[in-house]
Amino acid sequence: MDADVIVVGSGNAALCAALAALDSGASVLLVDKADAALAGGNSRYTAGAMRFAYSGRDDLVGLLTDPDDPRLVDAEFGSYDETMFLADLVSFNEGAPATAEQRVLVDESFDTVRWLAAHDVTFEPIWDRQAYIVDGRHVFWGGLALAADGEGSGLVDSEMSAVVAAGGSILLETEVTGLVIDGGSVVGVQVSDAAGSHALSSSAVVLACGGFEADPDQRVAHLGEHWKEAKVRGTPHNTGTGLRLARDAGAAAHGRYDACHATPMDLHMADFGNLDLPHVERKNYRKICYFLGVMLNADGDRFVDEGRDFRNYTYAQFGAAVLEQPGGFAWQVFDSKIEPYLYEEYRFHDASFIEADSLEELVVRLDGVDQDRALHTVREFNRAVDRDVSFDPSIKDGKAARSVTPPKSNWAQTIDMPPFRAFPVTGGITFTYGGLHVGGEGEVLRGDGTAIGGLFACGELVGGVFLGGYPGGSGLTSGAVFGRRAGEGAARGAGLPRNGFP
Numbered sequence: 001m002d003a004d005v006i007v008v009g010s011g012n013a014a015l016c017a018a019l020a021a022l023d024s025g026a027s028v029l030l031v032d033k034a035d036a037a038l039a040g041g042n043s044r045y046t047a048g049a050m051r052f053a054y055s056g057r058d059d060l061v062g063l064l065t066d067p068d069d070p071r072l073v074d075a076e077f078g079s080y081d082e083t084m085f086l087a088d089l090v091s092f093n094e095g096a097p098a099t100a101e102q103r104v105l106v107d108e109s110f111d112t113v114r115w116l117a118a119h120d121v122t123f124e125p126i127w128d129r130q131a132y133i134v135d136g137r138h139v140f141w142g143g144l145a146l147a148a149d150g151e152g153s154g155l156v157d158s159e160m161s162a163v164v165a166a167g168g169s170i171l172l173e174t175e176v177t178g179l180v181i182d183g184g185s186v187v188g189v190q191v192s193d194a195a196g197s198h199a200l201s202s203s204a205v206v207l208a209c210g211g212f213e214a215d216p217d218q219r220v221a222h223l224g225e226h227w228k229e230a231k232v233r234g235t236p237h238n239t240g241t242g243l244r245l246a247r248d249a250g251a252a253a254h255g256r257y258d259a260c261h262a263t264p265m266d267l268h269m270a271d272f273g274n275l276d277l278p279h280v281e282r283k284n285y286r287k288i289c290y291f292l293g294v295m296l297n298a299d300g301d302r303f304v305d306e307g308r309d310f311r312n313y314t315y316a317q318f319g320a321a322v323l324e325q326p327g328g329f330a331w332q333v334f335d336s337k338i339e340p341y342l343y344e345e346y347r348f349h350d351a352s353f354i355e356a357d358s359l360e361e362l363v364v365r366l367d368g369v370d371q372d373r374a375l376h377t378v379r380e381f382n383r384a385v386d387r388d389v390s391f392d393p394s395i396k397d398g399k400a401a402r403s404v405t406p407p408k409s410n411w412a413q414t415i416d417m418p419p420f421r422a423f424p425v426t427g428g429i430t431f432t433y434g435g436l437h438v439g440g441e442g443e444v445l446r447g448d449g450t451a452i453g454g455l456f457a458c459g460e461l462v463g464g465v466f467l468g469g470y471p472g473g474s475g476l477t478s479g480a481v482f483g484r485r486a487g488e489g490a491a492r493g494a495g496l497p498r499n500g501f502p
C-alpha cells in the first residue's frame with residue numbers, strides 16, 4: 001500500500017483531513033494536480049476569514065498570533081453563539097429548516113478552530129474589514145472576527161507544515177483520474193503524472209478536490225447559460241472530478257447544484273484568480289462596497305437592495321445578481337463623501353474605474369449603459385434618500401431610500417458630492433454548493449443511505465451545507481469541520497474490507 005489514507009487535494013479541507021488521519025495514527029499521502037504555485041487550491045486564494053461560534057473576547061484571545069496587541073484592550077467583539085450562526089445559515093435556506101450538515105458545522109465550529117490552533121495555525125482579528133472605529137474603539141460586526149495569520153496562504157502553509165511534521169507526504173502535479181474499486185470498496189486512486197498513468201493504493205480515500213466552479217460546461221448545465229463566461233475567483237483546477245468519480249461509484253448527489261457563491265468582481269480581472277500577486281493584493285479585484293453606493297445595469301436601472309444586510313450576508317449572492325443582468329455586468333457608483341469608507345480594493349493600482357465632476361459627465365462614460373436612464377435612476381435615488389437618519393456603517397442604520405424600486409434599506413446616502421467614481425463589475429464564481437451526501441464520519445453515502453466502503457469526502461464536495469446563500473467566512477470552517485471528520489473516519493475505516501462502518 002502507498003498509504004493507509006490517500007487524500008485527494010491539498011486545500012484546507014484536504015489538509016485538515018490529513019492532519020486528523022495522522023493524529024489518529026494513519027499513514028497519509030495527499031495528491032494534488034496543482035503545481036507548487038497553485039497547491040492549496042481555493043483555500044490559498046482566501047482572506048483566511050473563518051466564521052465560528054464564540055461567546056466573547058476570551059474565546060478569541062487564545063487563538064491569536066499576538067494576544068498582546070494593544071488594540072485588543074478596547075476592541076468590542078460581542079458574542080456570536082451557535083444559535084446566531086445557525087440562524088445566519090438558515091436565513092439563506094429559502095424556507096427550508098436547518099440541514100444536518102449546517103448543525104454539524106455550527107456545533108463543531110469553535111472546537112475545530114481550537115483544534116487548528118493546537119496545530120500551530122494562529123489567527124488575527126480582521127481589523128480593517130470586519131470592524132469600524134466607533135468612539136475610538138474597534139467594533140466588530142457580522143459574526144466574523146478572525147482570519148488565519150497570513151490569510152489563505154498563511155493558513156495553507158501552516159497546515160502543510162503541520163502535515164509534513166506529522167509524517168504526511170504530499171505529491172503535486174499528480175491528477176486523480178479514477179477510483180480503484182475492489183469488491184465494492186475503494187482501495188486507491190488512478191493518477192496521471194509525469195510518469196504516465198498508474199494506480200496508488202490505500203485502505204481509504206478522502207476526496208477533498210473541490211467543486212465544479214472552474215468547468216464552464218458544468219456551470220452552464222447546473223447554474224445556467226449566463227455562467228459560461230463567469231470569472232473564476234480561484235484555482236482553474238476545481239473542475240468537479242471528485243464529484244463525478246464519486247457519482248460513478250454510486251454516491252448520491254446532495255444539496256443545491258443550481259446555486260453557488262459568486263461575488264462582484266472587477267470586470268477586467270483575469271479569467272482566474274491572481275495568485276501571481278502578493279497575497280495582500282490578491283483580493284483587490286473583488287468589489288464589494290456596493291452597500292455604500294448603488295449598482296446600475298446596462299438598462300441604467302438598479303437591480304438589488306444594495307443595503308439589504310451587512311455585506312458579508314449579501315456579497316456571495318450579488319455576484320449572481322450581476323451576472324443575471326443584460327451583458328452580465330454592472331457599474332458601482334459612489335460620490336466622494338463615501339471615499340474614506342471604500343475598501344482598499346477600490347484604490348488598488350489595477351482597479352478599473354472612471355471619474356467625473358458631475359453625474360451628467362459620469363453617465364456619458366458608463367460604457368454599455370443607457371445614459372439617460374442611468375441619470376434618472378441616480379437622481380430618483382437621491383430624492384428618495386431618508387435625510388433624517390444618520391449614516392452609521394457599523395450597524396444596520398435604517399438610513400433608507402424606500403420610494404425607489406428596489407428600495408435600499410440601509411446606508412443610503414445621496415450621491416451628490418463630486419468627484420464621482422464608477423467601477424465596472426461582473427460576477428466571479430467562488431465555489432459551488434452542490435455536493436455529495438456524507439455520513440457522520442465523512443463516509444460517502446449512496447442513495448439508500450449505505451456507505452461506499454473506503455470512500456470519504458469533505459470541503460466543497462459536501463452537499464447540504466449552503467443552500468441558497470452563504471454567510472462570509474463559512475467555507476474554510478466547513479472545510480475544517482468536515483475535513484477533520486473525514487480524516488478521523490478514514491483512519492478508523494482504513495483496513496475495513498468493505499461497506500464502511502460496522
Ligand SMILES: Cc1cc2nc3c(=O)[nH]c(=O)nc-3n(C[C@H](O)[C@H](O)[C@H](O)COP(=O)(O)OP(=O)(O)OC[C@H]3O[C@@H](n4cnc5c(N)ncnc54)[C@H](O)[C@@H]3O)c2cc1C
Pocket residue numbers: 008009010011012013014031032033034038039040041042043044045046047048049050051174175176177208209210233234235237238239241242273430431458459460461472473474475476477479
Ligand atoms: C478568492 C477567494 C476568497 C475566499 N475567501 C474566503 C474566506 O476568506 N473565508 C472562507 O471561509 N472562504 C473563502 N473562500 C471559499 C474557500 O476558498 C472555500 O470554501 C474552501 O477553500 C474550499 O476548500 P477545499 O479544501 O474544499 O477546496 P480547495 O482549497 O479548492 O482545494 C481543492 C484542491 O483539489 C485539487 N484538485 C482538483 N481536482 C483534482 C484532481 N482531479 N486530482 C488532484 N487534485 C485535484 C485542486 O488543485 C485544489 O488544490 C474564498 C474563495 C476564493 C476563491
